[in-house]
Amino acid sequence: MANHLPSSDRRTEILDAALACFLARGYAATSIADIRSRSGASTGSIYHFFDNKGALALALVQRAVGGWSGSSGEAANPAAAADISIKASVAGLVRWGLANPAALRFLDEVRSLAASDPSLAEVSILLARGDDAARTRYADFVARGEVRDLPWPLAHALMLGPAYDFLRLATADAAPDAADLLATAAWDAVRAS
DSSP states (O other): OOOOHHHHHHHHHHHHHHHHHHHHOOOOTTOOOHHHHHHHOOOOHHHHHHHSSSHHHHHHHHHHHHHHHHGGGGGOOOOOOOHHHHHHHHHHHHHHHHHOHHHHHHHHHHHHHHOOOOGGHHHHHHHHHHHHHHHHHHHHHHTSSSOOOHHHHHHHHHHHHHHHHHHHOOOOTTTTTTHHHHHHEEEEHHHHH
């Protein structure tokens, strides 16, 4: 009798294989056959869960964003003060990124590719929605006088740029207080005087 994985386990196995392939070969160079070979799943099983390679990328981005959000605690609370929300978001990104370096590398790569690769249109839409929500949240903080009135791309770069840069360079023995230090720096960069 064949050993069959539960559906959720098979889907996770396929996603993990896709992530490994995307990181090893790059998104554009990876084929469904590569993912099939790495995961041990049949082509039919892959297409049962995912319509195409772009859908695999979208699921990986959703998983990454969910992991970051799950590590960010109060960041999503609409009633949270700006300092609590911004610090929680940045600290959550750093904690999640240190714990999931492969997913972070993929998220970093796919963010750049999504702007020009038609197969990543759904990823581009998801990322744009997230950016719009963050932009709106920041505008609310500006209106409440909690943060400086900065153009969104600058505010975003000041808050998250150092965290992304740290995560690109970090090793497994990264400073244990890095998340808190970067969260405080992000808040100091945008808080109202």
